[in-house]
Amino acid sequence: MSALPIIGEPERRSGTLRGTAPRAPLPAALLRGAVLADVPALERLMGPYVETGDLLPRSNYDLCRHIKEWVVAEAAGEIVACGSLKIYSQELAELAGLAVLPDWQGAGLGRALLEALVREARSHGLTEVLALTRKPAFFLKLGFAPAEREHFPLKVWADCAKCPRQNWCDEVAVVLRL
Ligand SMILES: CC(C)(COP(=O)(O)OP(=O)(O)OC[C@H]1O[C@@H](n2cnc3c(N)ncnc32)[C@H](O)[C@@H]1OP(=O)(O)O)[C@@H](O)C(=O)NCCC(=O)NCCS
Numbered sequence: 043m044s045a046l047p048i049i050g051e052p053e054r055r056s057g058t059l060r061g062t063a064p065r066a067p068l069p070a071a072l073l074r075g076a077v078l079a080d081v082p083a084l085e086r087l088m089g090p091y092v093e094t095g096d097l098l099p100r101s102n103y104d105l106c107r108h109i110k111e112w113v114v115a116e117a118a119g120e121i122v123a124c125g126s127l128k129i130y131s132q133e134l135a136e137l138a139g140l141a142v143l144p145d146w147q148g149a150g151l152g153r154a155l156l157e158a159l160v161r162e163a164r165s166h167g168l169t170e171v172l173a174l175t176r177k178p179a180f181f182l183k184l185g186f187a188p189a190e191r192e193h194f195p196l197k198v199w200a201d202c203a204k205c206p207r208q209n210w211c212d213e214v215a216v217v218l219r220l
Pocket residue numbers: 091096097138139140141142143146147148149150151152153154173174175176177179180183
């Protein structure tokens with residue numbers, strides 16, 4: 043994915059942060075495809091959300107192995123947000139690992155990443171993007187609809203089967219039909 047300016051674009055739907063700066067003025071953020079050198083920053087960014095159970099743990103091996111699935115937002119040399127698109131079939135992908143640094147939350151970065159990953163899904167000709175999340179309201183706001191997780195056996199086989207929380211999972215399935 044090529045670098046995409048988040049600040050300075052004409053309207054918010056295309057990624058601008060204009061008018062939404064949360065506290066002090068923030069440096070501009072760019073969206074770009076992740077590279078291997080970003081892996082330590084991805085681990086630091088997601089770590090606290092893994093601890094709270096909002097994100098699934100990802101090993102260093104898994105991040106390196108699938109680095110091409112990840113998009114990051116970079117500001118002043120720091121990775122401030124990330125997300126990934128995991129393709130399961132010609133029809134289905136999962137939006138996963140969406141995380142924004144606390145100081146950057148509420149500024150449109152989560153939306154910008156989600157929209158960039160959905161654009162990428164469309165460019166592959168996919169027809170459904172799934173997310174399993176404890177923050178369904180965020181996804182519902184951005185066009186996803188509630189779904190039954192049993193509708194997505196590929197995802198369940200791939201990740202849920204090896205998840206330590208599989209028997210007390212509180213994640214909700216949401217889907218966007220493209
Ligand atoms: C969830 C998360 C990615 C949202 O990112 P963000 O950059 O703060 O969200 P944005 O500023 O782009 O918000 C976009 C819209 O969603 C809304 N929104 C954001 N978080 C929300 C939430 N938890 N519940 C409901 N709506 C939410 C915003 O109000 C905004 O709506 P608006 O455009 O009408 O003002 C971020 O809070 C985060 O990293 N959380 C911790 C990790 C996590 O839970 N990830 C999701 C797991 S799948």
